[in-house]
Amino acid sequence: MSEADAARMEASLTAVADAGIDIRHALFERFFAAFPERRASFMVVDASSRRMTDETLQMMFGLAKGEGWVWPLVAELVFTHRAYGPLPIAEYDAFIDMTVAELGAAAGTTWNGEAAAAWQRHAGALKAMIRRARAEWESAMPVGTPQPAD
Ligand code: HEM
Structure with missing residues (x-):
């Protein structure tokens, strides 16, 4: 946990909200351009x-x-996303990186090296958590893997 990071991140979120920019449009255009x-x-x-x-x-x-709610939410997200087909981990990484990039593009003058570093640190933590959730589901409930009879 980092109070300084949280404060910088909140400042970016507020700046984007104040600017009235909905980053999802540019984000999804970018995501679909990368993964048509x-x-x-x-x-x-x-x-x-x-x-x-x-x-x-x-x-x-x-x-x-x-x-504390982040972990259960990530675990649920990874589970429900199994319904959308086998999503390569690289697409999760790319989506997270693109989200931070679009936020930065929309945050105007509040975006600086410290804000970028704060978001990137927690982007890295989220990517790691998604990997952990995928590994745990895979070992708990393997999909498409023939189960040995006991
Ligand atoms: C941190 C990353 C992500 C988060 C937090 C997230 C979150 C969500 C949420 C909350 C929904 C809506 C589910 C519902 O309403 O039932 C959703 C839907 C979906 N997500 Fe993600 N997602 C992430 C990454 C990805 C990635 C990388 C893909 C790859 C393509 C993806 C593909 C989808 C698809 C296909 C749907 C269903 C869309 C539909 O039926 O219209 N998601 N996601």
Whole structure:
């Protein structure tokens, strides 16, 4: 947990909200440009882009604040996302990096080296948590792997 990071991150979120910028539009354009084959997995981009963007930001901010709800939310996210097909971990990483990049682009003059470093630290923590959740689900409930009879 880092109070200084949380304060810097809150300042970026406030700046983007004050500017009235909804980063999900540019974020999803960028994501689909990088992974065009994924576009078809989304039935309702308008609804999902709101939730995916908000939750990604909240998870990083929550990690900075040491919030205990982040882990169960990440574990649930990784589980429900199994319904969307086998998503390579690189796509999670890219989505998180693009979220931070778009936030930075929208945050104007409040974005500086310290703000970027704070977001990147917690982006890294979120990526690590997603890996851990995937590994735990895989060992608890392997999908598509024939189960040995006991
Ligand atoms: C930290 C990263 C992510 C977060 C927090 C997140 C969060 C969410 C949430 C909250 C929903 C809405 C679920 C619902 O309403 O039932 C959703 C839907 C979805 N997400 Fe993510 N997501 C993330 C990364 C990804 C990535 C990397 C992909 C890769 C393509 C992806 C693909 C999808 C798809 C296909 C849907 C369903 C869309 C639809 O049916 O319209 N997500 N996500």
